[in-house]
Amino acid sequence: MSGGGMTVRLKVWRQGRGESRGRLVEYGVEGVSPDMSFLEMLDLLNRSPTLEGKEPVAFDNDCREGICGTCCLVINGQAHGKEKGTTVCQLHMRHFRDGETIVIEPWRAKAFPVIKDLIVDRSAFDNIILSGGFISVSTGSAIDANALPIGKKEADLSFDAAACIGCGACVAACPNASAMLFVSAKISQFAHLPQGQPERNRRAARMVSAMDGAGFGSCTNIGECEAACPKEISVKNIALMNRDFLRASFCAEA
Amino acid sequence: MILDSKTPSGPIQDSWERHRFDLKLVNPSNKRKFSIIVVGTGLAGGSAAASLAELGYNVKSFCIQDSPRRAHSIAAQGGINAAKNYPNDGDSIWRLFYDTVKGGDFRAREANIYRLAQISNHIIDQCVAQGVPFARDYGGLLANRSFGGAQVSRTFYARGQTGQQLLLGCYGALMRQVAVGRVTVVPRTEMLDLIVIGGAARGIVTRNLVDGSMEVHLADAVVLGTGGYGRVFYLSTNGMSSNVTASWRAHKRGAFFANPCYTQIHPTCIPVHGTNQSKLTLMSESLRNDGRVWVPKKAGDKRSPGEIPEGERNYYLETRYPSFGNLVPRDVASRAAKKVCDEGYGVGATGLAVYLDFDDAIRRDGEDTIRDRYGNLFQMYEKITGENPYKAPMRIYPASHYTMGGLWVDYNLMSNLPGLFVIGEANFSDHGANRLGASALMQGLADGYFVLPYTIGGYLAGAKLPAVTADHDACAEALAAAREKIDKLLSVKGNRTIDGFHKKLGLLLWNKCGMARNAVLLKEALEEIPAIRSEFWENVNVLGSGDDLNQSLEMAGRVADFLEFAETLVEDALARDESCGGHFREEHQTADNEAQRDDENFSHVAAWEFNGVGKKPTEHREPLEFKYVKLTQRSYK
Ligand SMILES: Cc1cc2nc3c(=O)[nH]c(=O)nc-3n(C[C@H](O)[C@H](O)[C@H](O)COP(=O)(O)OP(=O)(O)OC[C@H]3O[C@@H](n4cnc5c(N)ncnc54)[C@H](O)[C@@H]3O)c2cc1C
Numbered sequence: 001m002s003g004g005g006m007t008v009r010l011k012v013w014r015q016g017r018g019e020s021r022g023r024l025v026e027y028g029v030e031g032v033s034p035d036m037s038f039l040e041m042l043d044l045l046n047r048s049p050t051l052e053g054k055e056p057v058a059f060d061n062d063c064r065e066g067i068c069g070t071c072c073l074v075i076n077g078q079a080h081g082k083e084k085g086t087t088v089c090q091l092h093m094r095h096f097r098d099g100e101t102i103v104i105e106p107w108r109a110k111a112f113p114v115i116k117d118l119i120v121d122r123s124a125f126d127n128i129i130l131s132g133g134f135i136s137v138s139t140g141s142a143i144d145a146n147a148l149p150i151g152k153k154e155a156d157l158s159f160d161a162a163a164c165i166g167c168g169a170c171v172a173a174c175p176n177a178s179a180m181l182f183v184s185a186k187i188s189q190f191a192h193l194p195q196g197q198p199e200r201n202r203r204a205a206r207m208v209s210a211m212d213g214a215g216f217g218s219c220t221n222i223g224e225c226e227a228a229c230p231k232e233i234s235v236k237n238i239a240l241m242n243r244d245f246l247r248a249s250f251c252a253e254a
Numbered sequence: 255m256i257l258d259s260k261t262p263s264g265p266i267q268d269s270w271e272r273h274r275f276d277l278k279l280v281n282p283s284n285k286r287k288f289s290i291i292v293v294g295t296g297l298a299g300g301s302a303a304a305s306l307a308e309l310g311y312n313v314k315s316f317c318i319q320d321s322p323r324r325a326h327s328i329a330a331q332g333g334i335n336a337a338k339n340y341p342n343d344g345d346s347i348w349r350l351f352y353d354t355v356k357g358g359d360f361r362a363r364e365a366n367i368y369r370l371a372q373i374s375n376h377i378i379d380q381c382v383a384q385g386v387p388f389a390r391d392y393g394g395l396l397a398n399r400s401f402g403g404a405q406v407s408r409t410f411y412a413r414g415q416t417g418q419q420l421l422l423g424c425y426g427a428l429m430r431q432v433a434v435g436r437v438t439v440v441p442r443t444e445m446l447d448l449i450v451i452g453g454a455a456r457g458i459v460t461r462n463l464v465d466g467s468m469e470v471h472l473a474d475a476v477v478l479g480t481g482g483y484g485r486v487f488y489l490s491t492n493g494m495s496s497n498v499t500a501s502w503r504a505h506k507r508g509a510f511f512a513n514p515c516y517t518q519i520h521p522t523c524i525p526v527h528g529t530n531q532s533k534l535t536l537m538s539e540s541l542r543n544d545g546r547v548w549v550p551k552k553a554g555d556k557r558s559p560g561e562i563p564e565g566e567r568n569y570y571l572e573t574r575y576p577s578f579g580n581l582v583p584r585d586v587a588s589r590a591a592k593k594v595c596d597e598g599y600g601v602g603a604t605g606l607a608v609y610l611d612f613d614d615a616i617r618r619d620g621e622d623t624i625r626d627r628y629g630n631l632f633q634m635y636e637k638i639t640g641e642n643p644y645k646a647p648m649r650i651y652p653a654s655h656y657t658m659g660g661l662w663v664d665y666n667l668m669s670n671l672p673g674l675f676v677i678g679e680a681n682f683s684d685h686g687a688n689r690l691g692a693s694a695l696m697q698g699l700a701d702g703y704f705v706l707p708y709t710i711g712g713y714l715a716g717a718k719l720p721a722v723t724a725d726h727d728a729c730a731e732a733l734a735a736a737r738e739k740i741d742k743l744l745s746v747k748g749n750r751t752i753d754g755f756h757k758k759l760g761l762l763l764w765n766k767c768g769m770a771r772n773a774v775l776l777k778e779a780l781e782e783i784p785a786i787r788s789e790f791w792e793n794v795n796v797l798g799s800g801d802d803l804n805q806s807l808e809m810a811g812r813v814a815d816f817l818e819f820a821e822t823l824v825e826d827a828l829a830r831d832e833s834c835g836g837h838f839r840e841e842h843q844t845a846d847n848e849a850q851r852d853d854e855n856f857s858h859v860a861a862w863e864f865n866g867v868g869k870k871p872t873e874h875r876e877p878l879e880f881k882y883v884k885l886t887q888r889s890y891k
């Protein structure tokens with residue numbers, strides 16, 4: 001509840017639109033309840049007089065339930081903070097101590113330029129998907145859904161990969177700013193399904209090339225991506241993608 | 255004015271097929287000469303934009319989020335209905351149709367619902383073909399679960415993330431069309447006005463949310479798939495950017511707003527914990543398949559749930575509704591929860607919560623099975639509350655979730671303004687006065703994939719649309735009006751927060767026009783809303799500038815619209831002097847406190863025409879006829 005509660009000290013990245021550099025600015029927030037989400041704590045900052053009429057801190061968010069992938073903050077050096085399998089909108093203040101100093105920064109990657117304060121441009125992800133991250137089936141041309149049985153195990157593996165919310169934490173966490181986990185999750189979702197087979201090679205070839213073109217770094221098997229992923233997507237998908245990509249490069253059809 | 259729904263006559267089973275035959279077609283090679291604006295990239299807007307582009311139209315697709323994939327449809331958890339009858343438990347198109355008419359408390363159009371039930375099966379086929387990983391059983395076939403208001407298992411699901419998976423399928427289809435140049439996606443952009451030329455919708459005014467620039471976009475038709483207005487209550491399960499702005503501004507340009515008082519309060523949400531809370535989180539209704547709802551038999555019992563013996567628990571849904579039990583429709587479950595809490599039986603710190611208990615299910619099926627079914631929901635509950643629902647029952651309470659009301663549309667999904675089509679949650683829809691669980695995803699995708707692409711062709715083939723350019727007076731006027739509104743918001747420079755006004759409005763509506771309404775409360779609300787609105791315009795504080803990324807300014811514009819719209823919502827609630835579905839007027843209830851309809855006087859859609867801010871809108875009616883389903887007092891006993 002408000003009143004009383006904890007006080008936290010924030011160091012927040014502020015960067016104006018069009019500015020090439022930003023800086024950390026310090027704020028104190030009082031009356032923080034342990035039941036508040038991290039973003040509600042930022043709401044409190046944005047409404048509080050500490051801002052003294054200056055512009056509120058801009059940060060992206062929408063669903064606030066860990067599914068839309070909009071929120072994207074690096075907290076004390078970790079994408080989405082230190083709780084495992086959690087987006088920052090689902091991170092609660094009960095995980096912080098009274099009086100703690102918290103550093104809040106945007107995703108940092110060449111392919112995700114900062115727009116303002118904590119907001120970055122992730123359109124590179126959309127560009128990768130449009131290069132081939134789908135099954136080409138136009139409306140109306142589908143066969144009966146049960147005409148194509150899919151073993152529960154394969155369906156579950158496909159789902160595990162499909163759970164990706166496209167937030168970009170994998171990129172933010174990777175020292176090379178690689179997007180391999182994101183791309184491989186999409187490739188793997190379809191690779192596990194019979195519907196995904198006809199375009200499998202082509203998809204891998206195109207998506208990997210779009211990824212490289214967007215300025216993401218390469219993968220050196222560090223595994224920070226999996227550790228930061230709020231949906232705990234496995235790096236095994238990367239191995240699958242590499243195999244598919246290799247096969248695609250031998251295939252003329254690609 | 256009596257509104258013409260353009261519903262085809264003749265037997266309901268063939269009406270959609272006949273209607274499609276009667277619709278004029280656009281020659282394939284002419285389709286590319288038409289341009290269509292689709293606002294919204296949720297299941298409705300996304301599926302429409304993709305399907306229209308596949309047909310060959312030029313599509314421009316707009317959304318507020320940074321990517322079309324993040325529309326709030328992504329948050330839908332529980333599932334999507336279809337009449338496949340794979341479980342062989344007696345389902346059929348007819349039964350889905352019947353359940354939906356009855357679930358909506360007989361306040362929707364029969365022909366639309368029948369079409370919806372027919373299309374439902376194609377949706378599942380389409381989504382599976384796109385690679386949506388629905389749950390399957392060990393034989394490799396699709397699995398189903400039950401949802402409230404139905405006695406068959408017709409809900410297809412993808413763990414607790416059905417909306418996400420459906421939306422990603424739809425987003426893939428959309429991006430495929432972007433790749434071939436048929437769709438241009440314009441993200442981080444908000445529609446601020448509708449441009450009407452010669453009586454037809456011809457374009458929109460937008461604001462680029464990154465740099466604040468305002469633009470006019472013109473087209474041959476405009477489609478709104480902009481979602482629901484549940485955030486008018488401030489706290490809701492909707493996304494932070496969910497709004498009424500697009501619909502409201504179209505309404506101000508002449509589109510009628512139908513049944514705004516039909517709002518759905520979802521029974522199973524995580525209860526409110528404090529005054530700084532920004533939203534409420536839904537716990538999918540599917541949990542009521544295995545969870546049992548109860549409160550202590552003794553009012554004010556402060557013991558922990560585990561200490562309350564079986565005999566001292568009141569499983570009130572099971573006792574009151576023996577045949578549907580915990581699976582009664584949402585409006586019934588929500589009101590029942592409110593009732594026990596109002597009577598002092600509520601649990602938790604605030605007393606505004608009831609238990610949803612999985613103890614029996616875990617004992618019966620094992621923790622692993624329950625984890626398989628609801629794992630991510632249990633995890634979400636634990637993250638938010640810090641409590642483990644495998645060990646202690648969840649605490650839940652109703653919250654604003656969905657809005658059945660919306661812009662009025664005919665059978666073709668076109669509003670009373672020619673060329674303005676409205677789909678998904680934004681239209682007044684097929685759910686009558688109460689939507690059944692797992693039916694919104696079905697309706698959004700039916701509208702976007704399978705209905706609109708045909709009906710819009712019928713309009714375009716027949717319409718004589720003069721060429722227009724952005725220097726038309728109507729464009730200049732709309733652009734100037736949108737600019738002026740923004741300047742005005744920035745110039746108030748008062749000392750109260752935007753949020754403060756939104757909260758005040760939300761609480762007022764929740765208390766006076768929420769789960770239970772009556773004429774006295776509604777009249778009070780009608781007095782109070784204009785006062786909040788004028789204070790807003792005198793005292794709101796919007797920081798920052800209009801030429802920049804400015805989230806406060808965005809929010810201020812949306813709250814300003816909620817403050818205008820709220821009055822129409824309350825007017826409608828007052829005018830509808832009966833109870834039906836989610837609209838519960840305390841003056842009209844049966845002996846056992848169920849909603850009492852007045853079919854003689856209120857078997858109609860109320861569609862409101864805008865007359866000016868703060869002025870009473872004019873009511874138009876579309877009579878509802880029931881030829882196939884007999885009107886009865888809904889009973890789930
Ligand atoms: C938490 C939750 C769980 C749910 N679970 C289920 C379920 O299990 N089954 C079910 O059937 N239904 C469920 N529903 C309901 C269902 O998800 C929604 O009704 C449905 O997804 C709405 O889809 P839509 O396409 O109409 O709108 P949305 O998905 O809300 O999309 C709206 C789009 O419009 C855009 N937009 C809005 N305003 C503007 C503007 N002014 N300018 C530009 N763009 C704008 C947004 O950016 C967005 O792209 C759930 C709803 C919620 C909130």
Ligand code: FES
Nearest residue numbers: 062064069071089
């Ligand atoms: S705001 Fe949607 S995932 Fe965080």
